[in-house]
Amino acid sequence: MKPQDLLFAPTHEWIHVEKDGGKAVGTVGISAFAVEQLSDLVFLELPEVGRQVKAGESLGEIESVKSVSDIYSPVSGEVIEVNSGLPDKLETLQEDAFGAGWIVKLKVADESELDKLLDYAAYQKQCEEAG
Amino acid sequence: MNAELAQTPLHSWHVRNGGRMVDFAGWSMPVQYSSLVEEHHATRRAAGLFDVSHMGRFRIAGEGTAAFLDRLVTRRVADLEVGQIRYALVCNEKGGVLDDVLVYRLAEEGGEPFFWMVVNAGNRAKIANWIKARLAKQSPAKVSFRDETAETAMIAVQGPAALVIAAPVCDANPAELDYYTGAVTQALGQWAIVSRTGYTGEDGCEIIVPAEAGLEVWEKVLQQAKTIDVPEPGVKPAGLGARDTLRLEAAMPLYGHELTEGINPLQAGLKFAVNLKDREFVGRDAIAGFQDDAAMLVRVGLELSGRRAARQGYTIFAEDRQVGEVTSGAFSPTLERPIAMGYVAREASRVGTPLEVDIRGRRESAQVGKLPFYRRKT
Numbered sequence: 001m002k003p004q005d006l007l008f009a010p011t012h013e014w015i016h017v018e019k020d021g022g023k024a025v026g027t028v029g030i031s032a033f034a035v036e037q038l039s040d041l042v043f044l045e046l047p048e049v050g051r052q053v054k055a056g057e058s059l060g061e062i063e064s065v066k067s068v069s070d071i072y073s074p075v076s077g078e079v080i081e082v083n084s085g086l087p088d089k090l091e092t093l094q095e096d097a098f099g100a101g102w103i104v105k106l107k108v109a110d111e112s113e114l115d116k117l118l119d120y121a122a123y124q125k126q127c128e129e130a131g
Numbered sequence: 132m133n134a135e136l137a138q139t140p141l142h143s144w145h146v147r148n149g150g151r152m153v154d155f156a157g158w159s160m161p162v163q164y165s166s167l168v169e170e171h172h173a174t175r176r177a178a179g180l181f182d183v184s185h186m187g188r189f190r191i192a193g194e195g196t197a198a199f200l201d202r203l204v205t206r207r208v209a210d211l212e213v214g215q216i217r218y219a220l221v222c223n224e225k226g227g228v229l230d231d232v233l234v235y236r237l238a239e240e241g242g243e244p245f246f247w248m249v250v251n252a253g254n255r256a257k258i259a260n261w262i263k264a265r266l267a268k269q270s271p272a273k274v275s276f277r278d279e280t281a282e283t284a285m286i287a288v289q290g291p292a293a294l295v296i297a298a299p300v301c302d303a304n305p306a307e308l309d310y311y312t313g314a315v316t317q318a319l320g321q322w323a324i325v326s327r328t329g330y331t332g333e334d335g336c337e338i339i340v341p342a343e344a345g346l347e348v349w350e351k352v353l354q355q356a357k358t359i360d361v362p363e364p365g366v367k368p369a370g371l372g373a374r375d376t377l378r379l380e381a382a383m384p385l386y387g388h389e390l391t392e393g394i395n396p397l398q399a400g401l402k403f404a405v406n407l408k409d410r411e412f413v414g415r416d417a418i419a420g421f422q423d424d425a426a427m428l429v430r431v432g433l434e435l436s437g438r439r440a441a442r443q444g445y446t447i448f449a450e451d452r453q454v455g456e457v458t459s460g461a462f463s464p465t466l467e468r469p470i471a472m473g474y475v476a477r478e479a480s481r482v483g484t485p486l487e488v489d490i491r492g493r494r495e496s497a498q499v500g501k502l503p504f505y506r507r508k509t
Contacts, residue, residue, distance in 0.1 A: 043438040
């Protein structure tokens with residue numbers, strides 16, 4: 001996926017929303033910038049399928065040699081799928097954070113929450129200011 | 132980046148070469164350049180170059196310095212011969228550790244003798260004030276104190292290839308120095324202290340030069356690295372991140388983690404750095420009193436079974452009983468599993484004792500491991 005087609009949370013998660021019937025399904029991952037900042041990943045914990053999360057709640061955690069970070073859900077919803085092969089193949093995050101490195105799929109509960117997220121340009125600006 | 136942060140003489144080199152700069156004890160320092168793990172492996176297999184200019188460097192000289200320092204630190208230093216270096220602790224009256232330091236006895240090339248002390252960056256002002264307050268009481272004032280941190284640079288070259296790449300830079304060949312000795316010499320024509328010391332568990336040396344010579348020495352050592360064959364990933368500049376995982380594997384305590392003013396040297400397992408017999412030094416009687424203290428927590432190593440690291444502040448359990456706390460932890464690049472150090476009750480400190488660590492709400496199994504986690508082959 002191209003980052004330009006994604007929405008971003010200030011906490012470095014991305015979401016891509018597709019309509020499936022009437023339902024909005026969001027694929028969630030963490031940005032290439034976040035992966036680079038974390039570097040040397042050693043552990044990823046995924047949530048259980050079926051879990052209800054609120055926007056800003058922890059979906060799981062990602063750990064590097066040096067530190068551990070929460071992965072926050074960019075929107076509220078239900079976890080309907082997880083990328084179960086990813087914890088054993090963390091290099092995928094380095095190679096393709098915006099594609100094969102997706103983390104969960106969520107059934108989006110409230111599409112209006114998407115409006116609060118950043119587009120790629122705004123997210124990039126935030127990263128530049130932080131970096 | 133906070134403009135107030137101090138910068139080492141190598142700061143612009145770090146920035147130009149991809150160093151990710153962080154605030155460390157008020158200094159803007161590189162935590163890593165590309166990959167912490169790669170920098171870690173480079174140091175274990177070939178060599179790593181570390182800018183340690185942020186560490187405090189003091190010159191203490193004059194008649195009576197040896198006796199003065201001997202009353203300041205836990206370990207006998209009055210008997211140091213010129214060229215010898217000793218690891219010691221500065222403690223308060225209660226026996227709590229104010230800092231862990233290296234004390235060097237040196238002489239200028241012209242023969243002028245002096246002592247040199249390297250202290251932690253975060254404790255530099257505290258120790259300088261501690262020393263100055265004690266010096267203010269001397270009468271007549273004969274011992275002089277000078278903080279030479281800002282006017283010098285300090286570079287650690289560490290790893291199996293370290294001495295080979297550092298040697299061409301230094302007039303005194305570091306390979307001819309014994310471990311924990313040093314000398315005043317010249318590096319690229321400038322005044323230098325070269326010592327066979329380090330904080331990684333590898334052989335290597337540390338080079339102190341005038342600030343303006345720091346960059347040239349750094350670049351020259353890196354250039355030397357290109358002239359020799361070394362295992363992958365080759366010689367690398369390494370940041371504070373790798374320095375931390377390297378010292379953790381080597382079980383070296385880090386101030387603010389394994390050492391604080393609330394910890395005494397004996398519980399930290401640093402008895403080798405405390406000479407109680409026939410000596411008077413600050414904290415001596417308090418430390419002597421800790422010798423039979425069975426209730427005191429003691430420093431241990433922990434090996435964890437999962438992939439999640441136990442980190443500073445996490446609680447350690449023996450079954451349902453809280454027995455201590457983690458002080459440092461990371462995923463060990465060499466051992467490829469999480470390791471940690473912490474303090475536990477003595478009855479839970481024996482190697483092999485099964486314990487658990489609360490890692491963000493979930494108990495992970497661990498056991499007390501033998502320290503150091505890593506020991507280089509000699």
